Amino acid sequence: MRLIINGEPREVTAQGLGEVLAELEFTGDWLATAVNSQLVPAAERAGFVLSDGDRVEILTPKQGG
Amino acid sequence: MLDLYGEQIASRLLLGTAQYPSPAVLAEAVKASGTGIVTVSLRRETAGGKSGDGFWSLIQSLGVRVLPNTAGCHTVKEAVLTAHMARDLFRTDWIKLEVIGNHDSLQPDVFALVEAARILTQDGFKVFPYTTDDLVVAERLLEAGCEVLMPWCAPIGSAMGPVNPYALRSLRGHFPAVPLIVDAGIGRPSHACSVMELGFDAVLLNTAVAKAGDPVEMAAAFAEAVNAGHRGYRAQMLEPRDFAVPSTPVIGKAVFS
Numbered sequence: 001m002r003l004i005i006n007g008e009p010r011e012v013t014a015q016g017l018g019e020v021l022a023e024l025e026f027t028g029d030w031l032a033t034a035v036n037s038q039l040v041p042a043a044e045r046a047g048f049v050l051s052d053g054d055r056v057e058i059l060t061p062k063q064g065g
Numbered sequence: 066m067l068d069l070y071g072e073q074i075a076s077r078l079l080l081g082t083a084q085y086p087s088p089a090v091l092a093e094a095v096k097a098s099g100t101g102i103v104t105v106s107l108r109r110e111t112a113g114g115k116s117g118d119g120f121w122s123l124i125q126s127l128g129v130r131v132l133p134n135t136a137g138c139h140t141v142k143e144a145v146l147t148a149h150m151a152r153d154l155f156r157t158d159w160i161k162l163e164v165i166g167n168h169d170s171l172q173p174d175v176f177a178l179v180e181a182a183r184i185l186t187q188d189g190f191k192v193f194p195y196t197t198d199d200l201v202v203a204e205r206l207l208e209a210g211c212e213v214l215m216p217w218c219a220p221i222g223s224a225m226g227p228v229n230p231y232a233l234r235s236l237r238g239h240f241p242a243v244p245l246i247v248d249a250g251i252g253r254p255s256h257a258c259s260v261m262e263l264g265f266d267a268v269l270l271n272t273a274v275a276k277a278g279d280p281v282e283m284a285a286a287f288a289e290a291v292n293a294g295h296r297g298y299r300a301q302m303l304e305p306r307d308f309a310v311p312s313t314p315v316i317g318k319a320v321f322s
Contacts, residue, residue, distance in 0.1 A: 006109040006111075025113040027113065030118055032107060032151070038146075041153045042153060057150075059107040059108060060121075061121040062117060063081075063082045063085075063120065064081060064104050064105045064106025065081030065082075065134070065272065
C-alpha cells in the first residue's frame with residue numbers, strides 16, 4: 001500500500017495506523033496523528049485501518065513561541 | 066495572581082521555547098524567568114526520530130504549564146486541526162490560536178482567527194488568540210467565546226516594542242475585566258515594563274530572551290521588568306504635567322538676603 005507520510009510517498013505492508021507507525025519506525029512516545037486532515041487520537045490508532053493513497057501526518061512536540 | 070480560564074498563575078511572564086542556543090540554556094532561562102507557562106508547537110517527526118521526546122521530557126521536567134500554539138497555520142482548517150492534534154498530544158484544552166494572514170509581517174488573519182476561535186470554543190477549547198490591537202476584532206473574539214486576548218504590540222520577532230500605546234490603552238479601557246497579554250513585538254525589558262504599566266495582565270516573550278547575548282540573564286531581567294510594571298500600574302502612577310512642581314517644601318525655606 002502506498003501512503004503519503006508527512007508529505008513523502010512511502011510503501012508499507014501494514015494496514016493499521018499503529019502498525020504503520022511501527023513499520024516506519026516512528027518510535028517516539030509523544031506523537032499526534034491525522035489521516036486525510038482528520039485527527040486520529042492516540043487511543044484510536046491501533047484500530048484505525050488505512051487505505052491506499054491516504055495522507056498521514058505525524059507530529060511531535062517542538063519548540064514554539 | 067494571573068487568572069486564565071480559572072487557573073491561577075503566579076508569574077505574569079509567559080515564555081516561548083524556540084530559538085535558544087541549547088536545551089540547557091532554555092531550561093535555565095525558564096527557571097530564571099520564573100514563568101509558569103511556556104509555549105510549545107507541533108511539527109513533523111522524522112521516521113526513526115525521537116526529537117520530540119527529548120524536548121518534551123525537558124519541558125515536563127521544568128514543572129510549568131504548556132500552552133501549545135498553532136504557529137504557521139494560514140487557514141481556519143489548518144488551525145483547527147492543529148489545535149485538535151495539540152490537545153491529543155499535550156493533553157490540555159489550552160490553545161494559543163495563530164492564523165497568519167501575511168507572510169512578511171506575520172500579521173494575523175483576524176477574520177479567520179475569529180472563525181477558528183468560534184469553532185474551537187464550541188469544541189471545548191480554551192482559546193488564547195494571537196491578534197492585532199484592533200478593538201472591534203477584540204470584541205468579536207470575546208463574542209466567539211475567548212476569555213483571554215493576546216494582542217501584538219509590534220510584529221513577531223521585530224523587537225520594536227509597543228508601536229501604538231494608544232491602541233493598547235484603548236483595549237485595557239474597554240475590557241477592564243478581560244485578561245490581556247501582550248504577545249509579540251517586545252524587544253527590551255523596558256518594553257515589557259511599559260505595557261504592564263498600561264495595565265496589561267501579562268507579557269508573552271520568546272525572541273527577546275532566546276536571541277539575547279545572555280538568555281538566562283535576560284529572562285531574569287524581563288521577570289523584574291514585568292513585575293515592576295505591574296506593581297507600578299497597581300500603585301497608580303502620576304500623570305505627566307506640563308509644568309514643574311517642586312518636591313521639596315517651599316514653606317519654611319531660609320531667607321539669606
